[in-house]
Amino acid sequence: MQKVSFSSFHPFFIAAVLLFVFCFSACSVSSENISSASDFKSVHGKVVTQSLRRSAVFTGQEVRIENFSMCSHEVTQKEYEEFCAYNGAQPKDQFGKEEDFPVYFVSFYDALVYCNRRSIKEGLSPCYKIKNSSNPDDWGSVPKTNVDDVEWNSVECDFSADGYRLPTEEEWEYAARGGEKLLLEKFSGSYDVFEVAWFNENTSGASEPVKQKTPNALGLYDMSGNVQELCWLKQGKAVIRGGSFDSQEDSCAVYATGSVPVSARIKDTGFRVVRNRIF
Template identity: 35%
Template structure:
């Protein structure tokens, strides 16, 4: 027996569609989106179930190579980094609550995919499987371990350490030792974005626009969220990128940030803000495949405990542009 991933109805193994809600199951994978409204489609759909637009039937489910062609992003095993020039911006709401000044940095084109995580860590913890989908079921500590491991693989100086330890894989996520973690922002390696860096990049950087979502004002064009996701993640890079060429900053999976989460933001000018020095939760940004539109804006904020895991929570990475540090 199998279960429908949309409504959880129990179905026979040979089923192709859910008898309750009609969603494709079994070998019929959600593999593309409607070009008109962004709804998810299976390989054999002739018409979009959301808007009724006629679509091309794919007789065989696409291979990973075909998905690469459908996606607009690179989807390599090593994340592609996009340069973000530093500058000033108003952070925290549609019109901004306080001014922040940031140094330049480089950010991954998409959330880290399952293929990218598997290449570095050697396993795929995701609940919603697909090599070019975002990795999820990764806690904050495991995201830092990924960053340091990838840095070491590429001969870069890791950013994170606990005391003199750069290999963090032996520390349990529930251990209080993680309170001692430090980040060397001047190191050449990979790290999580700060909240300010995340919002700055999502808005489009120095020449950003006042859109509610990363890449536009129409959420269906730029994000997978509760109304169009069919209750699952999707291959990265299927939606419209923002002006920097960054995909899925809003929707698909929420993304871990470095900072401890504090409900209230500062009210004065901040230079390279990195959050509170102590806390119990870490910030996460962007909204996900099960959130409503308001939770997917470029300014919506929330937090989770560092050991927290969810099929809706992943991460994106960055590197400091060391030559321009303020």
């Protein structure tokens, strides 16, 4: 059988083949946000019937957790500023101000805008709808701090969409406890708060760059401490979880829970995002 040498092909044919390979590779990469996907950790769901000590959500009644993925870190100031402007106070050196510090001084409303803008930019289906639209450009100005808005309060969430959203309180605690393992550690990833959390005893009253402490069993950082994290609504308020640099030790526990008005923008409150897929 006669051997065919690559060098025997016409130079224009070779160039065309190389161009095709390059274009195909580029298109394949651009169809999936690789850097974004690498930051997400898979959380395999289950039906939880256990009553976990002091938990506000796992009390012995059946709680179904579907598969989802959670970002390994809190949304940073760099990530937030790529899609949104601040609608109140901006990060200050006093509370931590650099690209890799978590965003804060953001409200539940601000988080909705961020999630949908990022989803749209990455070609994903937005989760939130306000004024019968999933495009934040149609929502009007984001309500001012401590000014609740009836239309914004009527936000709808499509939990089946593949875009970015806030976790529910149940999803947040499930992930903080290590997912399927439902670990009983008091803090997310440890019984020792100093190992995993920035809180009022080891900070100077300011946040710290993300991903500096030990992650939990799922590879999630700062689920205890740094900034408290906004979750989906309960009884008209945004749930907050995880404690912050301004919190006492007990507020950083995986079961500690609280709430804030949906329009509040606070110096130690930020958020992280989830998606309805497993990476």
